Amino acid sequence: MTRQMTTWNAERYDTEFAYVSALAGGVTELLAARPGERILDLGCGTGEIAAELRDHGCEMVLVDSDPAMVDAATARLGQPAILADGHDFAVDRPVDAVFSNAALHWMLRPAEVVARVRAALRPGGRFVAEMGGAGNCQGVVDALRAALDERGLAEGMRSPWYFPEPEEYRALLAEHGFKVTAMEHFPRLTAMAADAGGVVGWLRMFGGTLTAHVPEDQLEAVLERAGELAAPGLLRDGVWYVDYYRLRFAAVAQG
Numbered sequence: 001m002t003r004q005m006t007t008w009n010a011e012r013y014d015t016e017f018a019y020v021s022a023l024a025g026g027v028t029e030l031l032a033a034r035p036g037e038r039i040l041d042l043g044c045g046t047g048e049i050a051a052e053l054r055d056h057g058c059e060m061v062l063v064d065s066d067p068a069m070v071d072a073a074t075a076r077l078g079q080p081a082i083l084a085d086g087h088d089f090a091v092d093r094p095v096d097a098v099f100s101n102a103a104l105h106w107m108l109r110p111a112e113v114v115a116r117v118r119a120a121l122r123p124g125g126r127f128v129a130e131m132g133g134a135g136n137c138q139g140v141v142d143a144l145r146a147a148l149d150e151r152g153l154a155e156g157m158r159s160p161w162y163f164p165e166p167e168e169y170r171a172l173l174a175e176h177g178f179k180v181t182a183m184e185h186f187p188r189l190t191a192m193a194a195d196a197g198g199v200v201g202w203l204r205m206f207g208g209t210l211t212a213h214v215p216e217d218q219l220e221a222v223l224e225r226a227g228e229l230a231a232p233g234l235l236r237d238g239v240w241y242v243d244y245y246r247l248r249f250a251a252v253a254q255g
Contacts, residue, residue: 026130026248027099027101027128027129027130027248028049028052028053028099028101030128030182030248030250031053031097031099031126031128031250033053033056033058033097033099034057034058035056035057035058036057036058036059037058037059037096037097038058038059038061038093038094038095038096038097039053039058039059039060039061039095039096039097039098039099040060040061040063040091040095040097040098040099040120041053041060041061041062041063041099041100042063042086042089042098042099042100042103042104042117042129043063043064043065043086043100043101043102043103043104043106043107044062044063044064044069044073044081045064045069045072045073045101045102045103046069046072046073046076047062047072047073047074047076047077047081048076049099049101050062050073050076050077051076051077053099054077060077060079061082061091061095062074062077062079062080062081062082063081063082063084063086063089064081064082064083064084064103065083065084065085065086067083069081070082070083086103086104086106086107086113086116087107087109087112087113087116088112088116089116089120090116090119090120091120094120094121094122094125095120095121095122095125096121096122096125096126097121097125097126097127097128098117098120098121098125098126098127098128098129099128099129100128100129100130100131101129101130102130102131102132103129103131104129104131104162105131105132105136105161105162105163106160106161106162107162108160108161108162110162110164110169110172111172111175111176114127114172114173114176114178115176117176118176118177118178118253121253122253123253123254123255124252124253125252125253126250126251126252126253127173127178127249127250127251127252127253128249128250128251129248129249130246130247130248130249131163131246131247132161132163132244132245132246132247133163133164133165133166133185133245133246133247134163134164134165134166134185134245134247135163135187135243135245136161136163136243136244136245136246137242137243137244137245138243138245139230139233139234139243140199140202140203140207140226140230140234140242140243141159141210143199143226143227143229143230143233143234144157144203144207144210144211144222144223144226145157146226146229147222147223147225147226147228147229148211148214148222150225151218151222153213153214153218153222156213156214157210157211157213158209158210158212158213159209159210160208160209160210163245163247164247165185166183166184166185166247166249169183169247169249170183170249173249173251177253177254177255178251178252178253178254179251179252179254180249180250180251181250181251181252182248182249182250183247183248183249184246184247184248184249185245185246185247185248186245186246186248187243187244187245187246188244188245188246189241189242189243189244190241190242190244191239191240191241192239192240192241192242194239196240198227198235198240199226199227199230199231199234199240199242200223200224200226200227202240202242203223203226204223211223
C-alpha cells in the first residue's frame, strides 16, 4: 500500500521553509505590478506574496489546489482564496496578470495549465512566474535514489515534478498565444533554516510522492540514509543547502 501527500503543512511551510517566499524578489520585480491591477496568484500558498502585492494596491485573486494553503491564505488576507486545480481553473472576469512562484512545477500537465492561464488573461495581459527548471534539486533526488537502491526500492520512485528546459517552456508558451519577453534558467543554491531538518526534513515536506511506495517500517531509515548520502555535497560548515535550479519568465498574451 502506498502513501500519498494529500495536504501541505502550511505552518511548517511558513516557518521552516519561509525561504520559498523570501526569495521571490526577482520574480516580483519582473512582474512590476501597478496599483489597481487585478492579479491572479496561481499556487498562492499561504498568501505571503499576495499580501505584499495587495499592500501595493493590487486587487488579488488567490488560487491554490491544497485546502490547508487555501485556509492559510484566506486567513492571512481576509478574503476567500479559491480551491482549484491549476490544470482547470477559471475566473469570473479577465485579469491583468497571472503570477506564480514555486508552484508550476507541481502541475504535471503544463499545456493544460498554460491554456487556463491564457484564458484568464485579458489581451496584452502578463504571465510572470518562477518555477523549478531542469536540474532542480538533483542532488537531493540522487541521494534519495541511491538510498532506495540500497534496499532494492529505486524502481518504484515516482517524481511529482515537471522541471523543464527553458526552450521547452518557451515553445509551450508560444503555442498558446504568448510572446516571451524574458526567460532565465539559473542555479540558486539555497541555505535551509537550522530547524528545517536538513535534507531529511526537506524530503518529509516536499518528497512524499518520491517515497510513497516505501514500506512504512523502512521509511525513516531510507530518509536518514538519503541525508547521509547528500551530506558531502549539501552540508557545508554545519548548514544544509538545497541545489535549486530556477526557471523565471515573463510572457504577454497576444491577440
